[in-house]
Amino acid sequence: MAGGIGTRFWPKSRQSMPKQFLDILGTGKSFIRHTYERFAKMVPAENFLVVTNDKYKSLVLEHIPEIGEKQVLCEPVGRNTAPCVAYAAYTLLKRNPDAEMIVTPADHLILNEDDFRAIIAECLDFASEHDALMTVGIKPTRPDTGYGYIQVSDDKPISKVKCFTEKPDIELARVFLQSGEFYWNSGIFVWKVRSIVEAFEKYLPEHHALFSGVMRAIGTDAERNVVEIAFSECRAISIDYGIMEKADNVYVRCGEFGWSDVGTWGSVYQHSRKDRYANAVPEEGCYLYDTRSSIVSLPKDKIAVISGLKEYIVVDTDDVLMVCPRSEEQNIKKFIDEVKFHNGDKHI
CATH class of the missing domain: 3.90.550.10 (Spore Coat Polysaccharide Biosynthesis Protein SpsA; Chain A)
Incomplete structure (x- = not known):
């Protein structure tokens, strides 16, 4: 299926x-x-x-x-x-x-x-x-x-x-x-x-x-x-x-x-390899400061500098950046609806 x-x-x-x-x-x-x-x-x-x-x-x-x-x-x-x-x-x-x-x-x-x-x-x-x-x-x-x-x-x-x-x-x-x-x-x-x-x-x-x-x-x-x-x-x-x-x-x-079923970003975090501060991040291109228990997803060859986040989801793509607490990922459907209302299907 x-x-x-x-x-x-x-x-x-x-x-x-x-x-x-x-x-x-x-x-x-x-x-x-x-x-x-x-x-x-x-x-x-x-x-x-x-x-x-x-x-x-x-x-x-x-x-x-x-x-x-x-x-x-x-x-x-x-x-x-x-x-x-x-x-x-x-x-x-x-x-x-x-x-x-x-x-x-x-x-x-x-x-x-x-x-x-x-x-x-x-x-x-x-x-x-x-x-x-x-x-x-x-x-x-x-x-x-x-x-x-x-x-x-x-x-x-x-x-x-x-x-x-x-x-x-x-x-x-x-x-x-x-x-x-x-x-x-x-x-x-x-x-x-x-x-x-x-x-x-x-x-x-x-x-x-x-x-x-x-x-x-x-x-x-x-x-x-x-x-x-x-x-x-x-x-x-x-x-x-x-x-x-x-x-x-x-x-x-x-x-x-x-x-x-790897159904959420939270489950991806659970199954990902983490650094000593419990962050699940790409092997290259991610520079973290005072950041704990977060998951970061970046496009290839993209650089991210992140400071001061605790238990966050950061997902960057060519046309969308999403930053939200891990505890609020159930709101992603609401985020999608809002983006779709204002911008149509272009970013969906």
Whole structure:
């Protein structure tokens, strides 16, 4: 899944070049490239499908030259993750109705990739033998309102999900953390294609009807038009709300493998190498004085001199400079709205 805009990483992430195509962590590779290489050790290149926005097709092929144009499924408009998953699932159903399917965001960080692949292999084995919708769970380290939570029915490695709650408020998140029975939903799913299509038919019948039409049109002259109609008419809803919270055949494999969705500048700071004053800064070009616990992102060959900041985010690009306390990064959406109101989409 590679269609998001990544607004929480503005001004680095833009509509023209969103987060999944950036090397925000300074590894030398984009998030989507890391994701491809992570799974390429267990999935042949010809079996990959990337669902993205129309305008990012060329970027996908640039970052993953191993795949062909027909492996890039283009959404005419974003409608959240349920239509995205449906587009891929019904495409696979036509190409190989016996396929098993791994669904993953294109922009996550996984540090222990061998452990991760072993867990995915367990999920594939379980899904192949059961009518199961599998998700990968992560032990929570804090009460976070940005993740879905999974309550397990027992402490087995693979457990039937007792309750699936998408993005609770902070009070409920604290209760979940204290109970010890809840895990974060990583947003990574494994299932047989037939199983998820049956779930769409049962829980999201309008999506089933629309994407069954897409499936019938694949490979014909009507395909593009039918895809546009399906996305214009389908309800925007996440796979979590639409299916996972309702289904009674959801299972989870919990694991620890150094996972983060790297969803905010704060999480980038957490995973970045820091100097002796706890600043996450570029290796060159940044001169800090009396500055602590801050993160700085600069364009190549740019010089920054920063003095007297404590726990700040400083992001400089060719046309936008953002300076804000780390504690206020939830206001980035407000900053974007204000800039857009006064200047249009030029800087967005």
